Amino acid sequence: TNNQNPQTANVYLIGSGIASLASAVYLEKDAGVPGQNIHILEKDKIAGGALDGAGNAEKGFVVRGGRMHEMHYECYWELLSHIPSLEDPEVSVRDESYEFNERFVSNGQARLLKAGKKIDVSSYGLSFSQQADFLKLTYVSEKSLGNKRIEDWFDHDFFETNFWYIWTSMFAFQKWSSLAEMRRYMKRFIHLVDGLYKLGGVMRTKYNQYDSVVRPMRGYLEEKGVQFEMDREVVDIDFDISADRKTATILHMKDKSEILLGENDYVFFTNGSITESTDNGSWDRPAKLKGIAESGSWKYVRIMMHSIILYTASLTEVICIITTAV
Numbered sequence: 001t002n003n004q005n006p007q008t009a010n011v012y013l014i015g016s017g018i019a020s021l022a023s024a025v026y027l028e029k030d031a032g033v034p035g036q037n038i039h040i041l042e043k044d045k046i047a048g049g050a051l052d053g054a055g056n057a058e059k060g061f062v063v064r065g066g067r068m069h070e071m072h073y074e075c076y077w078e079l080l081s082h083i084p085s086l087e088d089p090e091v092s093v094r095d096e097s098y099e100f101n102e103r104f105v106s107n108g109q110a111r112l113l114k115a116g117k118k119i120d121v122s123s124y125g126l127s128f129s130q131q132a133d134f135l136k137l138t139y140v141s142e143k144s145l146g147n148k149r150i151e152d153w154f155d156h157d158f159f160e161t162n163f164w165y166i167w168t169s170m171f172a173f174q175k176w177s178s179l180a181e182m183r184r185y186m187k188r189f190i191h192l193v194d195g196l197y198k199l200g201g202v203m204r205t206k207y208n209q210y211d212s213v214v215r216p217m218r219g220y221l222e223e224k225g226v227q228f229e230m231d232r233e234v235v236d237i238d239f240d241i242s243a244d245r246k247t248a249t250i251l252h253m254k255d256k257s258e259i260l261l262g263e264n265d266y267v268f269f270t271n272g273s274i275t276e277s278t279d280n281g282s283w284d285r286p287a288k289l290k291g292i293a294e295s296g297s298w299k300y301v302r303i304m305m306h307s308i309i310l311y312t313a314s315l316t317e318v319i320c321i322i323t324t325a326v
Helices: 018-029 074-080 092-105 128-139 155-158 162-171 179-198 209-223
Strands: 010-014 038-044 054-056 061-062 226-231 235-243 244-253 258-260 266-270 316-319
Touching: 010 018, 018 038, 018 074, 018 209, 074 092, 092 209, 128 155, 128 179, 155 162, 162 179, 179 235, 209 226, 235 266
Parallel strands: 010 038, 010 266, 038 226, 266 316
Antiparallel strands: 054 061, 235 244, 244 258
16 A cells, blocks of 8 residues: 555544554654544443543542553653643653653552452562462463363462452453463563552553543544544445455435545544443443343454455555454
8 A cells, every 4th residue: 555645545444442542653753644534433422431530529520441550661751742731732641641640659558358358469479489470371372272161270279369359450351361461461561569568550641541641632632633523423334345355435424425436545443442332320220231132343353354354455545453342
């Protein structure tokens, strides 16, 4: 696609999560696509995906997801170095966050509670054998793990240790979660293990991540002309499939309208969200367990997800970023 003219390209980003916002920034800033040619199609009324925020002072606020920042999020902090803070346009979101974390260093005093009392977590409670299993997992190949669950690797007592309770509450793992996924997290955050019991090394944005990251990014992009199309849900994509390529041709919207894709059009999408199908409970109503039928995420992606990572085609390029299976 290097022979295509970015000035005449139209880019459709499905969803307004951090992946789409980051893509829009770099498409305009580095790839030379005019902001007005970048369309972010969002099914909700609020941007942010897993970083969304909603509510008011009277009824309370809800932030469904949040990232555990740390200093080695190199690409993330580079991205935010270009985004002006809402409070001071002369200061980037990155520098605002750095300054905030110099003043407020994470030092959790109550990582685990039992019967309303703090638990001493200065020791993770791992036996020598469990520590050996932990280290072994970081060195074996991911391929060798196959479809094993975490409980297939560690002994029963491992799941009663302080380490496991801290790990599962921080990263939302269950005993039956993917062992390969746990291995990825362990390799990614191994340098923070010493301080996990007090959240050492974890960085915060000045406010919640919707107000500190999403709102500034949206403001920056709108100034560049990027089109935020809210209440616009894509429910299906037509493909022209030949022997050597798959080309997206039409985006089908929930309101029955269609977006016809031309010769120099591009589509970026992910196939899921960590906050998809969530629900809010209350003091007198439990949260509802939602299923596929109520999901706003892709319902037909199963037929593609094992074989598609990147689409490139002469007419329309489609990049499918595999994230969470639906």
